[in-house]
Amino acid sequence: MKGIILTLLALNLAFGGWLYWRSQQPDADATQVVLAELNNLGLDEATRVQLAQSGRQRDNPNQAAAQCILIRGIGSADDASVIQARLTALEVPSTVSVRSEVVRTDHWVVLGPFESTARARERLAQLQADGVESFLINQGRLEGGISLGLFSSNSNAENRRAALAEAGIDARIEDFPRTREVRDLNIAAEAARLLSDGALESILDRFEGVDFQRYGC
Template structure:
């Protein structure tokens, strides 16, 4: 009986040891396969080295730089293709400009007179808002004149049928005038207006001015004090 007990105990111990070592071997084999799989995924074939990435980035930047340079050169070429016209002016009298046109035309030049508006600061318009009709505007004008307030009816534009008290070049003066009128019971307002002057220039087409002798230019410039000869892009210069 005792021998049977020890036999069963020995069999259980043997079975336990066999199961323990077999599980450890399987676990070690699985770990080895996992490590091998990770190593294969991290192989050089699946990675982009720092030197290779730098080379790729450099190629992209170089291509972008070349594209930007090409676009800039294209813009410069477009600007350089714009013809240059030769201009003489500004003329105080149209008659003098027409004489220059005749003189240059006789030499075979393509030439014309061009009026050019030049912005010269701002002016400040003191006014009353437009009335509903011209008759109402005239009634308002007579009312102001009876109070010795100098004014006139605005005949056209967005302020037509309004009352104008004049345009002043200084804002402080305009504000003082508007306040004086407000003190008499009228809602005077101030509108800022661009102040422009018109100059008369003689324009010679591109490629012709260089064929005219300098003595001719000097003769034309001496006809009036303040005349000058200059070059400007022909684009936007309209014939008159």
């Protein structure tokens, strides 16, 4: 009788150990579902497998839990939609925001605006008679002024202004930022902890100028 009890106890321990081992194994069905969703997103096979395997792992297990992810600098609405679709396939929701980003600043050497168009044309005629390259500005915040040169470099604009000053022409430099519309995606902390840096890099590496960062939130 004692031998039977010991045998049953050993069998129970072995069965319990097997159940624990089984619970630690990856869910193959879940991985197949993710792969199936990624198949529709135009990704190559290696990228789909990497995303399916690593999308729910964190690169740093000691990373603070309350960290969000900001994906920055998406140039078009179409690109933002593609990235969001790939995140959604990994069950990672995101929100989009639109902002203006300065891509360059032009430096305009100008006179005026003048009190009237007639006065501006009179001054323009004097400048052109003296051989100074110039034209009338007919739109924008400097409408009614005179352009004496547009430069992408502030130093070149300053050289132009200084040369005009030596000729007795009191010009000034106006800066004009040139912007483009960009989109950012924000991933909340609860979803961000499910997404590894490697998975994000695989999603974003085809989009020029797009990057991401984790931040406390």
